[in-house]
Amino acid sequence: MSDTPADVIGFYASQLGVDEAAAESVLASALGRGGSFAELYFEHKRSGSLSFEDQQVKSTQASLSQGVGIRVVEGDAIGYAYTEDLSPDAMRRAAETAAQIAHGSRDAEPVDVTAESYSADRYAIASPSTSTPLAEKVELLRRADQAARAWHSSIARVDASMVDEEKRVLIVRSDGRMVADYQPLLRFNVSCLSELDGERRNARWGGGGRMGMAYFNDQSPESLAEEAARQAVLQQEAREAPAGTFPVVLAAGDSGILLHEAVGHGLEADFNRKGTSNYSNRIGQPVASELVTVIDDATLDRSRGSVNIDDEGELAGRNLLIENGQLAAYMQDRISSDHFSVTPSGNGRRQSFRHAPMPRMTNTYMTAGDDDPEDLVRRVDYGIFCKAFSGGQVNITNGDFVFSVTEGYLIEDGQITAPIRDVNLIGNGPDVLSKVTGVGHDLEMSDGRWTCGKSGQSVPVGVGIPTVLVSGITVGGTQMRSGAGMSA
Amino acid sequence: MAAPTFSTEPLELASRILAMAEAAGADQADAVAVSSTNASTTVRLQKLEKVSESTARSVGLRVILGGRQATVSTSDVSDAALNEAVRTAMELAQISEHDPFAGLADPGTQARSEPQLALFDEQIPELDGDHRLQQAMVCEQSALDADARISNSGGAAFSTSVSSFALVDTNGFSGTYADTSASMWVEVMAQEEDGQMRNAGWSTSERSLHRLDDAAEVGREAAARALRQLGAAKASTCEVPVVWEPRMAAGLAGIVSGAASGEALYRRATFLAEREQEEIASPLLTIVDDGTLSGRLGSRPFDGEGVVTRRNALIESGVFQGFLFDSYNARRLEAASTGSAWRSVGGLPQIGSGNLSIEAGETAPERIIGDVEDGLYLTTLMGFGVNYTTGDFSRGAAGIWIRNGELAEPVQEINVSGNLLEMLERIDAVGSDAQWFGSTSSPTLRMSRMTVSGA
Numbered sequence: 001m002s003d004t005p006a007d008v009i010g011f012y013a014s015q016l017g018v019d020e021a022a023a024e025s026v027l028a029s030a031l032g033r034g035g036s037f038a039e040l041y042f043e044h045k046r047s048g049s050l051s052f053e054d055q056q057v058k059s060t061q062a063s064l065s066q067g068v069g070i071r072v073v074e075g076d077a078i079g080y081a082y083t084e085d086l087s088p089d090a091m092r093r094a095a096e097t098a099a100q101i102a103h104g105s106r107d108a109e110p111v112d113v114t115a116e117s118y119s120a121d122r123y124a125i126a127s128p129s130t131s132t133p134l135a136e137k138v139e140l141l142r143r144a145d146q147a148a149r150a151w152h153s154s155i156a157r158v159d160a161s162m163v164d165e166e167k168r169v170l171i172v173r174s175d176g177r178m179v180a181d182y183q184p185l186l187r188f189n190v191s192c193l194s195e196l197d198g199e200r201r202n203a204r205w206g207g208g209g210r211m212g213m214a215y216f217n218d219q220s221p222e223s224l225a226e227e228a229a230r231q232a233v234l235q236q237e238a239r240e241a242p243a244g245t246f247p248v249v250l251a252a253g254d255s256g257i258l259l260h261e262a263v264g265h266g267l268e269a270d271f272n273r274k275g276t277s278n279y280s281n282r283i284g285q286p287v288a289s290e291l292v293t294v295i296d297d298a299t300l301d302r303s304r305g306s307v308n309i310d311d312e313g314e315l316a317g318r319n320l321l322i323e324n325g326q327l328a329a330y331m332q333d334r335i336s337s338d339h340f341s342v343t344p345s346g347n348g349r350r351q352s353f354r355h356a357p358m359p360r361m362t363n364t365y366m367t368a369g370d371d372d373p374e375d376l377v378r379r380v381d382y383g384i385f386c387k388a389f390s391g392g393q394v395n396i397t398n399g400d401f402v403f404s405v406t407e408g409y410l411i412e413d414g415q416i417t418a419p420i421r422d423v424n425l426i427g428n429g430p431d432v433l434s435k436v437t438g439v440g441h442d443l444e445m446s447d448g449r450w451t452c453g454k455s456g457q458s459v460p461v462g463v464g465i466p467t468v469l470v471s472g473i474t475v476g477g478t479q480m481r482s483g484a485g486m487s488a
Numbered sequence: 489m490a491a492p493t494f495s496t497e498p499l500e501l502a503s504r505i506l507a508m509a510e511a512a513g514a515d516q517a518d519a520v521a522v523s524s525t526n527a528s529t530t531v532r533l534q535k536l537e538k539v540s541e542s543t544a545r546s547v548g549l550r551v552i553l554g555g556r557q558a559t560v561s562t563s564d565v566s567d568a569a570l571n572e573a574v575r576t577a578m579e580l581a582q583i584s585e586h587d588p589f590a591g592l593a594d595p596g597t598q599a600r601s602e603p604q605l606a607l608f609d610e611q612i613p614e615l616d617g618d619h620r621l622q623q624a625m626v627c628e629q630s631a632l633d634a635d636a637r638i639s640n641s642g643g644a645a646f647s648t649s650v651s652s653f654a655l656v657d658t659n660g661f662s663g664t665y666a667d668t669s670a671s672m673w674v675e676v677m678a679q680e681e682d683g684q685m686r687n688a689g690w691s692t693s694e695r696s697l698h699r700l701d702d703a704a705e706v707g708r709e710a711a712a713r714a715l716r717q718l719g720a721a722k723a724s725t726c727e728v729p730v731v732w733e734p735r736m737a738a739g740l741a742g743i744v745s746g747a748a749s750g751e752a753l754y755r756r757a758t759f760l761a762e763r764e765q766e767e768i769a770s771p772l773l774t775i776v777d778d779g780t781l782s783g784r785l786g787s788r789p790f791d792g793e794g795v796v797t798r799r800n801a802l803i804e805s806g807v808f809q810g811f812l813f814d815s816y817n818a819r820r821l822e823a824a825s826t827g828s829a830w831r832s833v834g835g836l837p838q839i840g841s842g843n844l845s846i847e848a849g850e851t852a853p854e855r856i857i858g859d860v861e862d863g864l865y866l867t868t869l870m871g872f873g874v875n876y877t878t879g880d881f882s883r884g885a886a887g888i889w890i891r892n893g894e895l896a897e898p899v900q901e902i903n904v905s906g907n908l909l910e911m912l913e914r915i916d917a918v919g920s921d922a923q924w925f926g927s928t929s930s931p932t933l934r935m936s937r938m939t940v941s942g943a
Contacts, residue, residue: 058587060580063561063834064569065546080540084563097541100617134583157755193756193877200756202877241882243905243941244725274532276642276677278685354544391872393884397642397677397687398720400901402871402884424873424882426903426941476873476882476903476941480727 002125002212005308008168008180009115011044016066016086018042020113023172025088026070027111029095031174034104035072035079037334038095038174041311042068042086043353046130047165052141053158060134069353070095074102076335080356115178118315120308122299123210129164129186132213137162140188140221147222148192151229154236156195160225163187171313179313184210185304185460187448190225194232201238203231203388203406207447211302219447231388231407234419241408241423241477247383248425248473249376249411252444254389256463259294260364260452261392261401262429263287267321267329268347268359268454269336271396278399278429279327287327288433291369294322296331298346298362304448305363305462309346312357316346321364325433333359351457361452365464369439373467376438378414384475385409385416386425399429424476432470440467498523498654499664501547501565506656508574514551514581516592518657520792520831521547525613525650529620531628532643539617548833551577552591556584561833589819592793595659597815597825599790599797606783607667609696613650620646623672623703630707631676637718638711642675642687646703653788655831661794669785670697674707678714686720686898688713693926695783713867716888720898723889723942729863729916730904730938731856731890734923736866737846737930741775743908745841747876748802750813750828754820759879759908764810769912771806772849779827779842786843786927792831797842800826803912814839845929849918853932856917858893864940865890866904879908885940903941911935 003011013019023040030038044066051058067084068091079101081094129137141160148158164186172178187208194201205228208215250258263279271277279287288294298307298316307316312334320328332340333348336359349360377385385408392403408420445464452461498521509517523545530538547570548561558580560573628644647670654664673691690710692701732740752758760768779797781787791797793815801809813821814829814837829837857865870884886900906914919932 056585056587057583058585059836060558060584061560061835062558062573062576062580063548064573065561065563067563077536078538080538080542082542082544084544084546084565094542101536101539134580138583159755195756200761200877202757243903243939245941245943274642275640276685276687354542356538356540393871395687395870397685398717398900400870400884400886402873402903404871404873404882421878422873422875422880422882424871424884424903424905426870426884426901428901474722474901474903474941474943476884476905476939478882478905478907478939480725480939 003182005180031108033099033102035102037073040172042170045167049163051161067353070098072098125212129212144221144225148225148229154194154196157193159191190228192228192232201235209448238419238421240479241420251387256465261394269330269332273336288325289436290325293367303462304460310348311350312348314344314346363462368443371438373440376469380411383411435471438469502654516552528647530645553581555586557590593815598794612668627703627707630704631711634711639679640677644674686717720900723899732933737933738928741844749839750811750817769806770915772918774847775803777841784843792829792837795827797827848922848931853919860890863890
């Protein structure tokens with residue numbers, strides 16, 4: 001069984017000597033120069049990885065990372081320091097470093113820390129994968145390898161890997177709150193190379209979530225491997241993508257990456273507190289078609305982006321961001337929620353104890369509409385159907401965002417026809433969302449494969465979307481369509 | 489002096505865990521340890537926003553047991569934790585399979601002396617927080633003062649790092665070096681009366697303070713870049729010449745270097761496979777990787793396996809010279825290590841470049857632009873649209889449209905696309921204006937034709 005919050009608190013006290021009294025003492029040092037708030041983020045993470053290539057186990061890895069990040073807040077400014085050494089002296093020195101953000105010398109009020117319990121039930125697991133015998137995991141990788149090779153004779157290489165971690169976090173704050181969580185994470189990856197008449201094409205696929213080996217109850221290694229193989233083989237027939245602005249139908253599921261880039265980042269409250277987002281000062285205004293409702297939801301069962309509490313110790317929940325096209329709310333961390341005088345939304349996240357928290361997404365999705373997904377394709381004379389992606393990026397300030405399509409097709413006369421080669425799509429957030437002219441009834445969440453980067457910090461996230469029709473996005477292909485422009 | 493005391497600890501730590509692995513019965517092993525002190529000060533709108541300072545250290549171990557290898561790492565460096573890490577490594581190695589190519593670097597290729605690479609600036613460990621604060625303030629202030637239309641700021645930061653790296657192996661290699669770095673960045677927003685906002689950032693990063701760009705100059709550059717994007721709109725879809733400003737061209741060198749990885753070759757996941765000694769690019773193009781340049785961010789005395797670093801030409805006058813190798817991939821493909829292994833504490837050696845440079849040509853950048861009647865001056869690329877296996881390139885972009893040889897109006901929300909092999913062939917001008925950006929240097933480049941997707 002996974003640890004309950006009380007088990008995690010017990011673990012820190014018994015294994016690492018970090019208990020209420022120790023935390024109170026570090027907090028006293030952190031507030032020693034008069035900071036208005038201090039927080040300790042303890043992290044103990046065990047992770048492992050297994051990689052399989054050339055039909056054998058290539059390498060195995062294990063790592064232990066532990067430490068504490070200490071943040072002292074003074075107004076909008078923060079002091080931050082961390083240490084991997086959890087001895088009282090090392091923690092006191094780190095606290096004194098972080099304390100330098102404040103310049104007073106008053107004696108801080110002693111902090112009375114109390115462990116709080118709550119219902120942490122979003123990813124309780126029966127057996128952590130980190131304690132599963134390695135031979136069992138190797139067998140899953142072997143099955144994936146065999147399935148991919150059996151899928152098509154052109155599959156010349158298969159690389160499979162499995163990465164997992166179990167993280168115990170303990171957050172202690174100067175308002176006395178002490179709260180803990182146990183966060184498992186598992187990811188299975190397959191990469192396939194198809195080689196046909198000297199032409200090479202590759203594709204990756206994978207999945208996982210905040211779960212143990214139970215992930216494989218619903219998802220077989222064969223199905224993940226066959227999907228990677230199918231995409232690689234499909235690319236052998238792909239033709240050049242068109243260049244220009246066309247209608248685009250986004251398949252349900254992974255296409256949620258569009259939302260993550262087009263509005264997700266722009267609604268993180270740090271950018272809006274600073275007025276640097278193209279969504280700043282637009283609460284209550286229309287920012288999308290009336291068909292669009294967007295939610296960030298940390299409560300989804302065992303999803304990669306789910307958390308019980310955020311990395312500032314707030315309970316994480318379900319937050320409405322856009323309702324029927326109107327901007328409803330930003331995603332808040334502690335500093336921004338103070339600024340906007342709202343309650344923290346539980347979106348304060350960080351990569352590790354080495355990093356200060358900031359507003360981040362959890363699982364971000366668009367709610368289902370009324371359209372028949374197939375009908376959305378039938379409405380397009382000429383356009384693109386997008387199904388799988390390798391990543392995306394956004395410029396928060398001007399709103400331009402991109403996402404890279406690795407499985408896409410032409411739509412001709414309302415029918416999905418030829419597959420196209422890898423292509424990038426670019427749009428502007430509010431503009432593209434105002435062009436959503438159809439939303440399917442088939443909301444689907446991605447499998448657990450996405451990692452979001454911001455200011456040098458990576459966190460696991462989920463994305464989701466029903467099938468959606470956008471009347472125009474710029475498609476970065478190489479094929480000039482007649483009449484679409486001039487030629488040099 | 490801060491440097492010597494700083495550099496001894498990782499070597500001691502790596503040696504300690506290596507001895508434990510030998511005692512536990514590993515046939516071969518190597519250990520790597522890193523210690524670094526990082527300090528950073530961020531300001532925004534001339535107010536202090538964040539101060540951070542921490543010292544991190546961790547150790548990693550690779551064991552090889554009957555041709556089976558495993559790696560472990562830990563940030564808990566107590567003897568008990570190191571012993572547990574060694575035990576785990578030995579257990580993990582048992583379940584790996586025999587790999588005839590697994591092993592340490594050939595001792596004959598490893599560094600025996602430490603060349604003077606000027607990687608350490610004695611001033612950096614002595615800097616106090618006030619210096620970082622003052623530099624960040626000057627940098628942002630000069631951006632804010634540049635023009636009344638500079639309306640907001642994403643902040644400015646000045647950061648320093650003092651690191652020490654040690655590598656030891658059971659063949660008797662033992663090496664350590666210390667290095668420093670300093671960097672500064674700023675991002676500002678320009679705004680028109682209609683409320684439209686355009687942002688730009690600029691940065692500088694070096695091993696020594698005296699090489700950093702002047703703080704006020706970094707600020708002015710960011711402001712100028714934000715201002716010139718005001719009014720940017722989508723261009724029309726077309727095929728035109730594209731001029732890559734030096735910073736964008738430096739990114740292109742990085743893509744070529746990634747495609748020239750010996751591991752990508754082994755996986756056949758590179759468009760450069762089977763093209764050694766072929767003319768794959770314009771004769772104007774020469775790209776060199778050199779890990780031995782004095783004072784550069786990509787320099788080091790030995791690589792992540794102890795192999796002595798060197799100069800590797802990737803493309804010489806358009807001809808692809810060959811791949812970069814670590815020892816492992818070199819053995820798999822009957823090649824030799826090029827001293828290109830990078831090692832973090834958490835895993836196996838990975839192939840990467842040292843200092844990459846596209847060599848300067850003879851054409852003044854003004855002429856490269858001046859010869860274009862209708863085309864794109866590329867200043868921004870977005871996204872991950874590079875397929876290393878096929879060479880397909882499709883990325884979001886922004887820049888300035890060139891009309892009759894002059895930089896005219898700004899453009900954004902466009903895509904540029906092509907295939908890298910065609911793109912490299914179509915380079916028809918290389919500038920005389922090579923500039924360093926961290927560990928990469930490049931001049932202005934022009935490609936005779938790319939597809940620009942827009943309205």
